[in-house]
Structures are given as C-alpha cells and as structure tokens.
Amino acid sequence: MNTQQDVLAVAERARAASHGLALATRAEKDRALHAMADSLLAHQDEILAANDEDVARAETAGTPPNIVDRLRLTPDRLAGMAQGLRDVADLPDPVGEVVRGSTLANGLELRQVRVPFGVVGMIYEARPNVTADAAGICLKSGNAVLLRGSSSARSSNAAIVAALRTAVGDADLDPDVVQLVPGDSHESVKALMRARGHVDVLIPRGGAGLIRSVVEESTVPVIETGVGNCHVYVDRAADLDKALAIVLNAKTHRTSVCNSAESLLVHADLVDSFVPLVVAALQDAGVTIHGDAAFQAHEGVVAATDEDHAAEYLSLDMSAAVVPDLDAAIEHIRRFSSQHTDAIVTEDLGAARRFTAAVDSAAVLVNASTRFTDGGEFGFGAEIGISTQKLHARGPMGLPEMTSTKYVVTGDGHVR
C-alpha cells in the first residue's frame, strides 16, 4: 500500500468536492447539517457497536481508564454530538461576509469577502466526538475536511464518518467533503503534512508532542492549538477573596483542559496574608504545590524546578512563586508562559492596564478565571480549537476563523 498516493487521492477528491461546497448556500449547508445529526441517531446501533470494539481493544491493551473513558460513546454522548451539529446549523454563515469594502477614487469597487480555505486537514487524538464536531464546523464554513483521528478510535470514526457521508449525499452535497484519511500508521499523518498544494491548512488537536511534531514537520500551513501553561498572578492590590476563588477555580474546575491554570504567582507583599490561605485551600482541594522558597515554608509544598514553572501538568499539580513586583511577574510569564491565557487579580487599574498590555498571550484576563478562554464562553457558538500562534487566528477559533478572504474588484474597463 502506497500511503502517500492514497492520501493525495483522497485530498484530490476533497478538492474537487470543495468547489461545489464553496458555492453552496447557507440553506443547503444547514440542511446537510441537520441530515448529519439525524443520521448519527439513525445509525446509533452501528456506531456504538463499532465503539465497543475500540473500547475493548483499548482495555485489552491496558489503556488507562481515563483515556478509555474519553474514547467511550454512549447514547447520551451521541445525542450531544447530534445536537452540536444542529447548533452549528443555527450559527450565521461566515462565507460571503464582506469584511471591508470601498469605492476607490477611480471608481473601482473593492470588496474583501470571506471565502472557505478549501481543504482542511484535522489531526486529533482519542475523543471520537471531535470527528462530528470538526465535520460540522468545516462543512458550515464551506471547507472539505480530511479527518485523521487516533488509531485507537478507528472503528468509531469509520462508523461516524460513514453515517455523516450518507447524510451529506442525501442532502445533495458531494459526500467527499467529509473523508477519513486512509491508513492507521504514522505514515498517513506524514503524508498529510507533506500534501502542500493539496491541503490548504492543517489543524492538530491533542497533546503537546503531537502538536510539536506537526508544527515542525509540516510543509502545509498549520494552525497550532491548545498547549496551555496558564498563569494566575495575584497582585499586591488584589481582593484576596476574589483571588482565592479564581485560583481554586482555575486550577481545580477541570484539570485536564488547556485553559486550566498551572502556575501561580503572588506579589511579595502578600507572603504573610495570601500565601498561607491559598496553600491551605489548594491542599484541601488535593493540589500538590511545587513552590519556590517562600512557598516551601509551608508544609507539604515540594520544591519547584524550571521544568515545573514551564509544565502543563493537566493534573492536580501547580507551580508557585513569589515575585517582588508586577514587572517581575510579567518577566516570569514571558519566560515560562505558553502564551495561551494569563490572568491578573487586582483592583488597581494601572496594574491591570500594564499587565494586559505587556503580557503577550492569546487571552489576558483581569479578575477572572483562566477557564473562561473558550469558544463557548466567548459566545462563538462552536469552536474547532484554541490557537496559540500569532498568524491568522489567536485564541478560540469559531466559524469566521475557518475562512480566508478574497478581494473582488469591479470596474468598467479600468486600466492603469
């Protein structure tokens, strides 16, 4: 089997199908999205049976229970996936939106209009719900999608994509706008990363290792997503009740997600007031604190290394340090942050202004938990991921971020 050729072949079918999808009206696309939701429910038995195979294989292989849980589909989770597709149908169509426009001095009419990318490649890990989410968001934004999920979910993904493709065809769109990338091996991921000119953009979603390898090896343009070493800085002028609630929420509300906090910084003036409070509260919540000397004065706090300050734990661990002032906090964040989300807790307007201007992250929060950096929380309705790069899209990516633009210029025989 020649993986490279197989991957280019599906990419070319996706390209051909994308031409029609780019011209589809919102009504046609919304009809397809509802058909896709209906089809997931109609094929529930096949999808759950396929998922049982994946779960059994994972359990036999000794996969940790939390990973098996992510892999598992239930009637409820499937209903959630179907509802997600209907929610995308309810969102406005980004394609055709006029971003800017004017009539030039010479009478030429200039419009910058949103258009689909064309063919999008998604490379993602265990959760099979991403398969339906990504297909829905790409279809609504006029993009054909090539889906390369985890091989541990291969039966589930195949069953889901089969159900979605049937629905797309029934809705009179070309089913090749939604395709699985053939091949289970890393070779198929490599082929996708080398398909420049065939695939317009690659979006990796998953752990830091996956994302780093895609970013470094891909010749296709990449949108980097989601690694989060998020900081909470408690300023001298913080309201300590708000600070305590925010630190606890940011760290413990859900530890496995990229917008949970991993690092705590506290102003030196609060060593005797806030530090004991926050150490006790975090430890009560089961958090292991990896602290600097000031934090290590408290029992149970273990010593932090530079690796701790840089870590995305995704667990009940948190690095912690005391800083002499706001500028030292900004310097620490510049050194260690993954530039996803960083927060300050302060009642001082000047400190808030300086922090939000100087910290160069996708989201900078004042007096709010880092957990708010999320497409749903921001009101975008659907989210394909959270970009941590500076090109194209930064922060939660909704439907408009899944488009490019073109200039349409209309004249009457204009020459220079």
Next chain:
Amino acid sequence: MNTQQDVLAVAERARAASHGLALATRAEKDRALHAMADSLLAHQDEILAANDEDVARAETAGTPPNIVDRLRLTPDRLAGMAQGLRDVADLPDPVGEVVRGSTLANGLELRQVRVPFGVVGMIYEARPNVTADAAGICLKSGNAVLLRGSSSARSSNAAIVAALRTAVGDADLDPDVVQLVPGDSHESVKALMRARGHVDVLIPRGGAGLIRSVVEESTVPVIETGVGNCHVYVDRAADLDKALAIVLNAKTHRTSVCNSAESLLVHADLVDSFVPLVVAALQDAGVTIHGDAAFQAHEGVVAATDEDHAAEYLSLDMSAAVVPDLDAAIEHIRRFSSQHTDAIVTEDLGAARRFTAAVDSAAVLVNASTRFTDGGEFGFGAEIGISTQKLHARGPMGLPEMTSTKYVVTGDGHVR
C-alpha cells in the same frame, strides 16, 4: 563563525527591544519614522558611496543591466525612500484597534485587540529600497524586524540600516528593533528559517525560487508572497474595446511585476472577432504569444505547452488559449493560476458573479486590469507584499496585516 548562534543572538536582542516597541504610542513611533527619513537624507553621501561599491561589484560580476538598475540608488530614489517613511507615519496605527468586543451574559467584558507579532524576519532580493520600506512598516506596526537582503546589496543595506538605527535611538526607541541579519551566506537564511520561537513570522519577497525554498524549509510561520501567473479571460459578452485595453495594459504596462498578466483566455465565440485584434495589438506592442491551435492560426504565434500556461514570464511573453465556455475558463484557471489575480472581461452580470465566486484567487477582477492588485491602488497606503496564501492575510498586505490580536477579558472575580 557560528551563524546559527549569531542569528539567534540578534533575534533575542530584537525580542527584548520588541517589548518596549509594542507599548510605544503612535506619537513615539511617528517621531521615529520622521527621524529615520531625516537620517537617510543626512547620510546620503555614505549611503550612495556604499551603493557604488555594490553596483561596481555587480557590474564586475557581469550582472545583467536590469538587475544592476534595480540595485542602483540615486538622490531621487533615496528621497523616495525617505518620503515612504513619512507616508507610513501618516497612516493610522493598527496596534490597539479593537477588532470586536462585547459584554458577555455573565458581565465579562470581552475585547479582541490588534497587537504586534513581535519579531518579523524579512528575506528579500536586490532592491535596497525594501530595507527602508520594511523597517518603516514593521516599526509602525510595533514589530522588531530582522532584515536579510541580497548579498549583492550588502554595503547599501548596511549603510541604510546604520542610518535608520541612529535615528531610532535618537527618537528614544531601542535601535535593536531594526537589525541586519549577520552573515552573507545561505547559512544565515537557514538559521532564520529555523528560529522558531525566536522569530514570529517570516516574509520572503523575491523570485519564485526564493519563496518556494522558504515555504518548504521554514519552521517559523511564513507569509508567502507574490508569485503571479495572472489570467485575463475575455468572455463571450465582453465589450471588445474594454477587453483590448485591459489585456494590453495587464500585459505590457510593466512586465516585471507579479500583478502583470501572463495568460489570456478567450471565449470560442470570439475566435473570428477578438482573437485577430488582440494578436495584432499584442504583437505590435512586442509581445510573443504562446498560443493554442486557434491562436497559432495567426502568424508569429508560437505553440504553447503546459509549462507556458503555468509560466510567470515577467517578460513580453503571454500564453493564450481559446476556451469553449465560462466553465472551461474557470477550470483552466483552477489548473494553472498561481491564485494571485485573475480577471474577467464581460458585460454579463451572471458571468461576472459566477467567475468571482468560483475563481479562488487573492483578487478576482471584473472589467479591470490585473495591475490594480496593489496596496497603493487599493488605498492601503503602504504595502509589505502581496500574500498568495490563504492563512492570515491574502492579497496586498498593509499595516493591519502586520499584526496579530489578543483577547482582553475583564471581570470582577468571575469563576466558572
């Protein structure tokens, strides 16, 4: 000499300097831009003497006269570079612009704000005026810039950058926001392309070979610019006078630029009416036509290969073909266009709508010369290049395209 280390060292100085520049006010940046313009004129003698060295070296090496001409600076050209810097000062500051904003249901205040990229790398060919243009655009958009010009212009670029850095320092900004990349060899270009995490974005400007190598080898995110195989399609419903004027202007107004037309497509109904006219007019203007069978019926037309249909000639050559209908024209453009600029000449609204929707290029023109795809013509005031990729920016890039965004979210102790 260790090129990689030297390049990373200048990148780190640029990073440190970029923090201050990102916070500079418009007034501070505009003062620096005027100081840079003044300094170019004050150092005219040194700059022209350095340029004489480059020109002499190029002539000794047998460089073609048109390339030597691009390299040559004169008092007039230097005055033009200074005026370009003052023009950038007159443009609005993109940094701090609120792109969107709202108050969420829970009272969180959300703003998406333009911010600089940080450190921009420019890799470009012969013309030394790009050195001042790029420095000005980057400074105004709050970015530190690493300049890697052609080694044939090394003395000129060194003298220009010295003059600019003096002015930046005199205007109380850190001179390290404008730096030359050390080293003349291809190793320094390679080091720049591998400086992921140190350089935020790379913009190559030059020939197709340079751009392709940067796109394929760089791990730093790239904005691809400027290769143009632009088409003019003359539809059945074209006004033939307008069509003739547009084809001639698009091909012959300036042949060496990316927005000149390289390919002509004519509807089959116009074989006896328009084709003889356009062949005669192009040949009168000195154009060699590389045509299909229908065009070869005319004397002096040479046979076109697929390479001709795909070529960016940048010379008085043009490929030409007759197509049976509009959809065949769209198919031909899909196959051969570089997706820079493609134009239709037609009085038929339906044909114009179908062409502008179906042709997936950075700019799609109706009844206008391809030469209009240009930041100056579009009213953007300054242009760093014309992007032919779909991520981030597409078409002429002005100051807003030289920025990223961040979300600033303000609450009052909000937790999830």
